[in-house]
Amino acid sequence: MTYFSLFSIVLVLTFFISSSFAYNFTSTVVVDKSGKGQFKTIQSAINSVPAGNNKWFHIIVNSGVYYEKVSISAEKEYIFLDGSGSSRTIISWGDHQSTATSATFSSSANNFVAKGITFVNSYNIKQTTKLAPALAVILSGDKAAFYNCGFIGFQDTLCDFQGRHYFRSCYIEGVADFIWGYGQSVYQNCNIKVNGRGAISLGYITAQGRGSAQDSNGFVFQGCNVGGIGKAYLGRAYGSFSRVVFIKSTFSSVVTPLGWDNGFHPGEELSFIFVFLFISTHKGGSFMFAISYTITILIL
Template sequence: MASNIITVAQDGTADYTTVQEAIDVVPLGNKCRVVIRVAPGVYRQPVYVPKTKNLITLAGLSPEDTVLSWNNTSAKIEHHQSARVIGTGTFGCGTVIVEGEDFIAENITFENFAPQGSGQAVALRVTADRCAFYNCRFLGWQDTLYLHYGKQYLRDCYVEGSVDFIFGNSTALLEHCHIHCKSTGFVTAQSRKSSQESTGYVFLRCVITGNGGTEYMYLGRPWGPFGRVVFAYTYMDACIRKVGWNNWEKTENERTACFYEYQCYGPGSCPSKRVTWARELIDEEAEQFLGHSFIDPDPQRPWLAPMMAVKIPYSAM
């Protein structure tokens, strides 16, 4: 196991001083998990995990102390990788871009510190299957967390932002997460393209907080016409608008978007005042969204359960 642990510290006391250097030494096409232990510090550098490097774990001591931070925006990208590799615009501006499958992050903050009004400024883009995030923070304003493709599990995480700050077309389950709405906007912009796709976001037993204002935030709007989002057993404070959802100024989206709530509570939970084209699920309808099977559907080939069972402490030797 020791040979599969790489250490990072800015003061030169570890194997490498940057996270990117540690990722770069992971063998191409690696078949076993590599744990990168990141010492406390604010690492100001964009990070790229290529699709040729799977099974990487980034482990910090605490998300408050271990921060990966950069300030790219869709209009201004400075990166050690070319646009041909990472893409352009919103797609290429993530502080951290993960394209390697079976990625895990624990106790890490992903931050885009571009100021409010900078437009799209992604903290993390995930274009990879079977990724899990435990006790992580995602900090930014617009387009903070880009769950673009694949299946992702987030537990005990904190996500903040304003406009469309959890968005993309992955299949994601956010469990026991804290969603913080910093200013006027939309929590989600899920982009499912057709009713045949199994993608969507489920927020299970989460908490939504605001900045002290009332009725300034929508739960979501459909970036794709069949956008699918479920909030279940979630506390919503008064920042959530009573109508709940937005059609992105396209009435035709109201026929196809799948925006659901189930057993939510708090001053922002107002089933009787929601838009007529969003739904409160009944028990039988909600069942498919209330467990890990939403993102880990094949009991013969589970991916999430092994990730949750094998926890590698920061001090592992």
Template sequence: MIPIDNTRRVIFVIKPGIYREKIVIPKAMSFITLLGTGESPPTITGNDTASTGGKDGKPLKTFHSPTVAVNADYFVALNIRFENAAPNPESGQVGGQAVALRVSGGKAAFYNCSFYGTQDTLYDHKGLHYFNNCFIQGSVDFIFGYGRSLYENCYLNSIAKKVASLTAQKGGGLAPMESGFSFTRSTIAGSGGGPVYLGRAWGKHSRVVFSYTFMDKVVIPQGWNSWRIRRPESSGVYYGEYQCSGPGANWTGRVRWAHLLTAAEAQPFLGTHYVVGDAWILGPPLP
């Protein structure tokens, strides 16, 4: 029902319930909104993993494992629960990545949504994205990708049983500030019993900042993991914290190459200006 190269906002009202299906929003279908009810959000669920066989018999791999994949621009979701119900993979298991949602389109916004999974729950693939008042749960690298995204008033819950990382921001060869995750006024907690790093350097330009965030004791004192980057302090990796609180925010054990930001250094990461939000978060004018 949606025309190719759509330019008008189309709102799908989704009634409460459990929807077991795989949804892919193609690149040519922009301006789509999924709207659930706040009192009883609908759940869109699946259980594909990277090792699940596709129609051609070959493994889907991480990119095609999501329950919901958004390839179009100007996508909005409100009051939706995105879920990948695949079981938590065993340590060292190959192909256990199981994405609940992948967002590859630009200028996407999520309000009062929840994302449930284990390894690789939320694939913040690429583009400008905004998450407000969202709940995100997983075990290993459960927020990952190249995106330049702002997470505001979000709750991150780790269910990792062993050492893991909350984020794996890629960065790649992109210029500074073109890619990175900013979390502000959020909460980090854990119900799995395993300690977590705030992030691990998936690439030489990995960039993550936490500000005004409560960090429970689940956060490892070192805070950050350089992973395979030998000299993170000179490679372009940028990990920062500003005015965070809680037992996990104790700075005394942090790695020496992390940044305890000043007010001036933190300012670019603190609001929707980080994702050029004034131009799109309220939605483009209808033609």
């Protein structure tokens, strides 16, 4: 295994991120539940973006809980969804069962940015007896970035399905495979909360689906904090060549000492790449690393 292949994930995203801080908005609209903007719903504002758009379109979303299901289609690129803060602007819905259709927020468009918004799937939060896949967000476009956003659910919260994505200073909550998919993504300075309760006594934070040694995708967590209640693995293999890297991150005792699980691919452990690179601290206990597979550890 070469670590250069791992850090191609970071380098590709760094290029996108560094070139995207300056936005030249050609259009700006305001969403306000009380009618003080051009639109009362987020979806209606998104619908106003012309198909084939190639200039940054600024959608300001004022404070409030927006009970709606929001979708951005592939032809509506260059949308900047700008909330009033993750505790003030919230999009919430409660669909469930299908991972393809249950997401509160879905985006298939390239070049998308969200800031200061929390995305919630309320289905499993409201009850604990009939747990089911219930996504807060699914992303399938390329070059998406989220700043100071929240993602709240229980099972399959954030589907990082495909494409290059960047998450900075975000809050992500769940218990079962709640960061999963085939994305080529960096999570930087994020707070990750395990919400262990109900029928799931041992959860999984990640389920990364890289399917071959040639695939460039994988998840990189840098400077993140992992905490919460209950117990959880850092991840389990969703693909035959699953790849997850934690860099300079802090884990509370919520993380099971075994660290990783072979998940959906028992017997294929030698092809997985799960790495702790420059690991910082594990509060409340020590890792045993008493497994004979899956982990490559660099403690420097």
